Amino acid sequence: MEFLLPYKITIWVIGLVGLLLLLQLIVLDVVILSKKHIPGFAIEANHEHFLFRANRALANSNESLGIFIVFVLFALFSQPTAHWVNGFAVVYLFGRVGHMLCYYFNLKVIRSIFFVVSLLGLIGLFITAIMAWL
Template sequence: MADALQPYSLAILAAGLMAVLLFAQILIADIAAIWAKTQPGKPLDYNPASFHFRASRSFHNTNESIAVFILLLGVCIALAAQPALVNLMAWVYVAGRIGHMLTYYLGWNLARTLSFVVALLGLLGLIAAGVLAC
């Protein structure tokens, strides 16, 4: 790894784990769709009781936030933001996303919301790290 990136190796590892998590969510949502015998191309009906619905929404929610995570991580690294803060906030985001995924699958609404807030705090922490580096 390039010397300039070495201090951010934990954050880069977190980004790699997010790629694996997103891939896993795609597979889980697709398998749930097959089990539910969903017609391809048909919009998903709103049904929080359905695992297929929850798996699909969990994937889409991660997909909606992962771009912000990657962009913020890139900006923080480019600005040489404090590595300890960047690494920590990257892992806070990952922990929140993993918690969100699992609690969404289980239908635990309050825990899902708390996990979403944890991931959001990770993103806000990356914003703060970037701003402090300016």
């Protein structure tokens, strides 16, 4: 486990990403309850409704979560320079938080920018791990 010490920030980011998902789930559940949405019925695809945006924010986070976990594991076991892995993990987290907030406040263009930021974090993690093998 000592080999993970230089990646402490990345380990924290993993926990914070989990917390972010939990917060998104809580927000969605509160909105579902307040809107009296019936479970099992589709949510109307309308960006003007906060229920739809909260649902999409959580779904989008879930869509990139698996890639993040796989790339972090790839990077940790490849043991590249820790500051690159830590940095790209923080970039990913920053992008996801920004994306979520922009979804909640219906800021479509800025939301896309934050999506690209989180994508750059993922790509950076992958490339950093690859470079450790070369």
